[in-house]
Amino acid sequence: MKKYTDTGKKDTRSGFGAGLTELGKTNENVVALCADLTGSLKMDEFKENHPERFFQVGIAEANMIGMAAGMTIGGKIPFTGTFANFSTGRVYDQIRQSVAYSGKNVKICASHAGVTLGEDGATHQILEDIGLMKMLPGMTVINTCDYNQTKAATLAIAAHDGPVYLRFGRPKVANFTEENGTFEIGKAVKLQEGTDVTIVATGHLVWEALLAAETLNEQGISAEVINIHTIKPLDDEAILASAKKTGCVVTAEEHNYLGGLGESVARVLASHHPTPQEFVATQDTFGESGTPDQLMDKYGLNAEAIVKASKKVVKRK
Amino acid sequence: MADIKKLENLVTQVRRDILRQVHKVNSGHPGGSLGCAEFFVALYNEVMKRNDSFSMDGKGEDLFFLSNGHISPVFYSVLARTGYFPVEELNTFRHIDSRLQGHPTTHEGLPGIRVASGSLGQGISVAIGAAETKKLNNDNHLVYTLCGDGELQEGQNWEAIMYAAANNVDNLIVSVDLNGQQIDGSTDNVLAMGNLAGKFSAFGWDVLSIEKGNDMAAVIEGLKEAKSRTGKKTPVCVLLHTVMGNGVDFMMHTHAWHGKAPNDEQLETALAQNPETLGDY
Numbered sequence: 297m298k299k300y301t302d303t304g305k306k307d308t309r310s311g312f313g314a315g316l317t318e319l320g321k322t323n324e325n326v327v328a329l330c331a332d333l334t335g336s337l338k339m340d341e342f343k344e345n346h347p348e349r350f351f352q353v354g355i356a357e358a359n360m361i362g363m364a365a366g367m368t369i370g371g372k373i374p375f376t377g378t379f380a381n382f383s384t385g386r387v388y389d390q391i392r393q394s395v396a397y398s399g400k401n402v403k404i405c406a407s408h409a410g411v412t413l414g415e416d417g418a419t420h421q422i423l424e425d426i427g428l429m430k431m432l433p434g435m436t437v438i439n440t441c442d443y444n445q446t447k448a449a450t451l452a453i454a455a456h457d458g459p460v461y462l463r464f465g466r467p468k469v470a471n472f473t474e475e476n477g478t479f480e481i482g483k484a485v486k487l488q489e490g491t492d493v494t495i496v497a498t499g500h501l502v503w504e505a506l507l508a509a510e511t512l513n514e515q516g517i518s519a520e521v522i523n524i525h526t527i528k529p530l531d532d533e534a535i536l537a538s539a540k541k542t543g544c545v546v547t548a549e550e551h552n553y554l555g556g557l558g559e560s561v562a563r564v565l566a567s568h569h570p571t572p573q574e575f576v577a578t579q580d581t582f583g584e585s586g587t588p589d590q591l592m593d594k595y596g597l598n599a600e601a602i603v604k605a606s607k608k609v610v611k612r613k
Numbered sequence: 614m615a616d617i618k619k620l621e622n623l624v625t626q627v628r629r630d631i632l633r634q635v636h637k638v639n640s641g642h643p644g645g646s647l648g649c650a651e652f653f654v655a656l657y658n659e660v661m662k663r664n665d666s667f668s669m670d671g672k673g674e675d676l677f678f679l680s681n682g683h684i685s686p687v688f689y690s691v692l693a694r695t696g697y698f699p700v701e702e703l704n705t706f707r708h709i710d711s712r713l714q715g716h717p718t719t720h721e722g723l724p725g726i727r728v729a730s731g732s733l734g735q736g737i738s739v740a741i742g743a744a745e746t747k748k749l750n751n752d753n754h755l756v757y758t759l760c761g762d763g764e765l766q767e768g769q770n771w772e773a774i775m776y777a778a779a780n781n782v783d784n785l786i787v788s789v790d791l792n793g794q795q796i797d798g799s800t801d802n803v804l805a806m807g808n809l810a811g812k813f814s815a816f817g818w819d820v821l822s823i824e825k826g827n828d829m830a831a832v833i834e835g836l837k838e839a840k841s842r843t844g845k846k847t848p849v850c851v852l853l854h855t856v857m858g859n860g861v862d863f864m865m866h867t868h869a870w871h872g873k874a875p876n877d878e879q880l881e882t883a884l885a886q887n888p889e890t891l892g893d894y
Contacts, residue, residue: 356772359738366742370670370750398719398729
């Protein structure tokens, strides 16, 4: 098995901030808009370096999305920043009409996704955003797993022409992917080779999937681990190749099992290679207050849950 | 000086285009379209600086965004008759496989359209964004947008109105089609908006009124006055008083023709009141 090392826990939102800072220096067309959450989104440095390219819109997300759409006309590349809940559900129609249907090159960057937002509770935790965004024609949907990958993704989406939803989170988590690594939109990353079960994970669940694979290995089950950072367009080929090899699949995500990565994977499998699948995800529920770790445990979003699902799905082959 | 007679002839032809578009497909929104014919003709022929060919980025020219997308018939007619696409294409309005969708969209690549609109309340935000980009690009041209009066019931407008004043977006002219009507009746009966001039002023905008929004000379004069007030740290609002259904006697002063097409007989009557000037498509 490949060995992955946590080089020190960092929050994915800081990866976004670092990426945005770099873009500020390298791409003069990049502009940033924020709805009163500059510190939370780690956009301070960009704001300090380029005050003329930073737009504080206040607590007015609908206007922010509309403005971002308009700013593309004339060649700017707007990055909007607020929590995932306010980046999607609150402004769905603005994204749908002014950004997606209008084909605008807007990057919707969303922090504090999922239950790991923590103590603020369910009003601020969104577990439906991947579904909302992936249903929009032409929208690219990315959910990164650690600091390094979030920074790389931030750089990559600036070079991509078209609307993007970039989802990341609040807590400090293991940082284990390559520093300054390449990020190819739509390309799955195989983290472990295995033969008995395929674990397809996204976001904060990728590290948990690696821990689960170690445990499974100790128990004689060889798990293949695939990091799906891009949920749309999904890397169908990588998923099918692995499913054909292992014969069963576990999907893992910090999102409702309805509308998330799991359903996208199920569609690919059902269409091309029907395969038993188990879903590690929230079970059509809202979140609640608690620490990120407590919530991930309570809602079954950890290595232990992935191990359990893997054993179950192996028996279904 | 503008050749008012020539522009009025164009308005008459645009009215015919509006009526014929909605009649052919038996759907669409003639009322608001007719009310704004003078505004569109003035804007595209006398007020805006426009480049010869259309590009999405619109650098080095004025931009216009239609927020109340349902008055697409007047927008399409004026775009076609100012050279953005062939007038014959008006025949395809709201038909399958057409670039002239029910509400304007960039999706089918129709020249002249820079954003989709139809779901209301989004145009001012988009216009502000485009205006901010013009400033970043050191492009001294203006951004225009039109929204309906009923449309101002949408909350997003007021987020945008607050933003533009607070951030000195002074290369922006927002016109409000003040026809006093919306689908369910008069705006006063549906959801009265009170003193709109006072509201915009209180938000920090420079507000002017065009009392005769269906008088070509008055519209040109008003829009030029609005233009002269740009560049002074304040966004500009034009309250454009129009008559819904203007130019067709039985469609005027009522919300009944907001989203209803005339039948064959009604079309004949309406066209007789607006004799062909530049030639039908």
